[in-house]
Every structure is written in C-alpha cells, then in structure tokens.
Amino acid sequence: MTGRAKDKDTDTKEIREYHASSVGLFFTVDSVLYRKQSSYQKIEVFVNESFGKVLLLDGLIQTTEKDEFFYHEMLVHPACTTHSSPQNILVIGGGDGGALKEILRYPVESVCHVEIDAQVIEVGKEYFPWLSPCLKDKRVDLVIADGLEFLREIERTFDIIFVDSSEPIGPSVALHRRDFYETAKKRLNEEAVVVAQIGSPLYHLEFIRECSATFKEIFKTVRFYVGPAPSYPGGSWCYAFLSDNVDPLVLQRDPPPGLKCYNRDIHQAAFALPPFMKDTI
C-alpha cells in the first residue's frame, strides 16, 4: 500500500503520520506511555488530548481510544449481520483487541485470535481497557503466530475470517498476497465470509484495484465497502467483503445494541461506492 510513509521522528512532542509525501496528520503528545521495538515492529503508545491513548506500529496509527469504534464496528458488523449463523470466527491481526470486542457482542461459539506479535498483546492489555476482558472471555482462544502459517497448519474451519492487518509493510506483507486468500478460503465453512481492511479510497486506490482483481479470481462475491475513519489517511477506509454464498446486502439480524457508528442504514450506505471507485474497481 503506497503513501502511508513511516513516521520520521517520534522523539518530539508531536507525532506525525504522512499520508503521502506532502500531507498527513499531526498529534500533540501529552505523554509517551510505551515505546519499544519488538521482534517485529516498533510499538508506541502515547496520549493525545483529543484522541486519548493512541497505538502506533512502525509509526502508523492503528488505534485511538476516541475513534477506534468507526474502524472496528465497520470491520466486524457487516459480516456478522449478514452470515446466517456466525459461530466460529477467526481474527488475524488486530492485536489491540478492537475487532475482538465487537465480535464478542454476538453469541458466537468461538473466536480464534491470531496475532504475530505477543508484545502488541501485552501493550494492549496494559493500555487499552477493552482487551483484557475480551481475552478472559471463555470463547476466545489467543494464538501467537504468523497468520498465513496458522492458516496452512490448522485443520478446523471458520464462518468468518477477519483480516485486521496493519499496513502491508513489515509483518503483514504476506497477508496481502494471493496465497493468503487462497489458503484462507480452504479454511472456510460452507457458508462463510472473509472481511479484510484494504486501505484509503483516496490514497490507496491502485492497491484496492489490484486487490479487487486478485479477489475476483478466488471468490464469487467481491464487494468493497467504505466507512469513516477519522485518524486514518483521508478519513475514510475501505474494506473487502469476500464470499461464495453470503449476500452482503441482506441482513439476517439486527446489530447488537450500543454501537456508535454502525446500524442497518449505515450497512447499506457503506456498500454504495462513488464513481471514482466504481470506475477503478
């Protein structure tokens, strides 16, 4: 994914994320809570007056306390409301636990959470209040592993797989490769959905186009949808809904109560794409 350049200097009182070479977001740093290099990536947590605690991986904003609900609700709920009986769920990535939190709002049987970097989990448990309760939930099985290796080795299958990867630099690169989705497809139940975060419609349109071409070779239904993501580049984020037999536009149930971004109307709205995206994809 182009354009989301690494932060160049996080030792100041300000964090900046470049969305392209000449534009980006800046955040004033009230305090740095955590800053260490793990075996995989640089992990940072800082406090910002507007967004609360902010998690960065390799200088890219992953999660903020204030606006995480936009991204995580839009990642999780469209698949969970359209699958006729989502029971066994796999999340790859998303070590901060935001996706897990949304999935556990449903009466699912199991959630397998595969995160490559144990240190991200430890940081999440320390600084993001929703993660520890999720990991204590009996339905949750945390696996520290590479997502693609996990998919290759496991024999069980899932109703929904969420690909909550970080950007395709560093440890997430493999997740964006064709073999990842081909392998994921082998781990799906008869009725199943894969949802993946794909990038910014403004900054990563060519990457979205490439993904679209790959996905269409693997899945019968390839639909992209878009939701707000204020702290991500361009303020909107694109997701892929991939299935052979689940209609993304037919809701099987109401969303759970207490959501802030997602409802039935927003579900339908998210799948409406502007001409500049339709013409490209």
Next chain:
Amino acid sequence: MTGRAKDKDTDTKEIREYHASSVGLFFTVDSVLYRKQSSYQKIEVFVNESFGKVLLLDGLIQTTEKDEFFYHEMLVHPACTTHSSPQNILVIGGGDGGALKEILRYPVESVCHVEIDAQVIEVGKEYFPWLSPCLKDKRVDLVIADGLEFLREIERTFDIIFVDSSEPIGPSVALHRRDFYETAKKRLNEEAVVVAQIGSPLYHLEFIRECSATFKEIFKTVRFYVGPAPSYPGGSWCYAFLSDNVDPLVLQRDPPPGLKCYNRDIHQAAFALPPFMKDTI
C-alpha cells in the same frame, strides 16, 4: 463552530490546520502563490504536491484542486436531483466557484452568486481554472454583497439556496444565525430547498445539534447528510437539507455525467446517519 482553530504560522514551508487543540492536518508548501489580507479575511493560495493548489481563508482550508469535488458535489447534487425543476438558484459564499461549477451542469435558468469578498473572486479567477468559465456563463450573476443583507433587500425568489459559507468565524458568522435562515425562507419559491454546509460530525457535533434545533423551528423537513471531505477536519462533512415540500430521498432525475463522488447510490447512502449522530440530532 468549535475546534477549527486558526493556523498559527503560515510563514514556514508547511501549512497546518488544527482540527482541535491537539490534532490536525499538515501540508508541505511547494510554493506560495498568493497571501494577502482582504477587507474581510486573510486569503492564501499555496501549492501542495498531493492536493495541488490550496485556498485558505483565515488559515482554514476551503478548497484544494485534488479533493474539492467531494465537498462541492455533495453540497450541490442532492438538492439539484430532488427538486422537480431547479431553475433559479442562489449561492451564498463559495467564492472559489466550486459550487457554481456543479450547479451549471444542470440546465438551470439563472444562478445568483453572492460573495462578500471581491478579492476571493479575483484570487479564484487567477488560480482555480473552473471559476472564470463559470463567471462567463450567461446564466450567472455575480453579486459582491453580504449574504444576509442581500436576502433582506432582494425581492426575487429561488428554487434552491446553497449556503456555502466558510466557518462561522469572521464574515460568515451571520449566516449561521436564525435570522439568516428565517430571511432565506422568505426568498424561496413554493417548492424549494436550502442546503447548508454544517461541519464535521466528529468535531462539530454540538454545533450540528444546535443547528438542528433551530432548523426544525423554521422548516418542515430537516435532514442531515454526510459525505467524504479528505482535507476537512475528520475527513467527513455534514450538510443540512431544509425544505417544506421536497423529499430529500426521492430523486427526480439522474445526476449529470462526469461526476466523481456523487451518484444515485451515494445520494441515498449520504442520508444514512450513524447512531452517534442520530442520538445527538
């Protein structure tokens, strides 16, 4: 409208716009094309590698060449596709001409364009290529005047009034007052719509709530809609659709060809509001 603080230093090689006290967008400045104080506000035009020419008024981004289409298409087309016969249009503000450009895609009889600051028009003609052709269009009547004073004094009426104001600091403050909308209503034809840009759902929700209360005292139909606006705070922007007799969800015609952001699906999608907005408004 809170949170859109003025730029503190535009003499550097970077322009930054604070969206709240601790967060905002930064833009690298390739070159400054214009920087002068008019009778009303500080007007700046600079060139950014990603967004092209960028217009600032009092340090706030109004228009960029690359992403203006999001804001201007979403401001103009919902009203123009739902009014049964939009013929006589009024635009208040919007001196950069982006709204005018979108309106002139329709076979309207007349567009009255009221801008308070003649210097903004001159800057627009010089630096934004779409403005001069619009102003040469025989259907367009440019009036340099205060919007509220204009509405009080004129006797003719309109099918659609677009309130394309800058932020409610400086010369636009009056446009956001109750008497502005009460006066505007007196200048409407029997079937008519007023559309106003209202702010960021993330940063200006309380302002949107206040506007909603005021609008509901004046208009039978008060609907808010949201569209992407990458260079504005939070990346999404909210608009108010105000009418006594036009249904915002019933399209009377296809949108004109050549649009990049707006189509029939996006129209319906834009009126879907997330729970956090519905609960507030």
